[in-house]
Amino acid sequence: MKVYFIGAGPGDPGLVTLKAKQAIEEADVIIYAGSLVNPELLRWAKAGAAVHNSAGMTFEQVTGVIARAYAEGKTVARLHTGDITLYSAIQEQIGWCVENSVPYQVIPGVSSYSAACATLGQELTLPGISQTVVLTRIGGRTDGPEGLELRALAGTKATLVLFLSAQHIDRVVAELSEACGPDMPVAVVQKASWPEEKVITGTLRDIADKVKQAGMDKTAIIIIGEVLNKRGERSRLYDKSFGHAFRSAG
């Protein structure tokens, strides 16, 4: 018996790891975050597997299902959207497993920001432009520590990737405009890798109107940074004078 905490990817079933697929196939009990995990993944479940949508469940109900499965020697697959390292609320579930001596394994996934960048054909680290990426969100009900608000991060020149923020696009623009200036490019990708995916590009000057017009108020990634101008220097990796472990400088 084991609990698999699975990063179930951004939506497209083709972006699920082989390990995740195997765990879904093996599981006797599946608990999936119905608001964002693609229900198509459930077709890999074996016949007779019990399936729970955690969207309407409390933490205690989720751990109750896991506890019962454990008592019965059953394997559980707990599916979270994207990768589990970001805004997935698995830490308290892992904590519960540790406290209750329930064995678990974490399977990483493709984050929605990777899928959004794949759609855009966009690298987030371009030589001479930015070598740093900040994965964050606008402050809301869940606040981060002081000093790491968007306004402060805006001055760092790092590429910013915002989760959970599209419905607050006016506030995002207000917090960034002073440090970044109105011409800073912005891209927004909604439901990356799903058939209904939408992409909007613009600048801090016009992005709020565009996002609202397109009705992109949820399940979207916002990327802000000079890298979106795609005018970085050539990567040094392919520079003739830049030898590395697999190739000597020529």
Ligand code: SAH
């Ligand atoms: N762990 C997830 C993030 C969960 S928080 C991951 O790694 O992607 C939920 C937020 O993720 C949403 O508000 C949205 O910002 C983003 N998100 C999830 N799926 C998405 C998708 N397919 N396209 C764009 N954004 C998505």
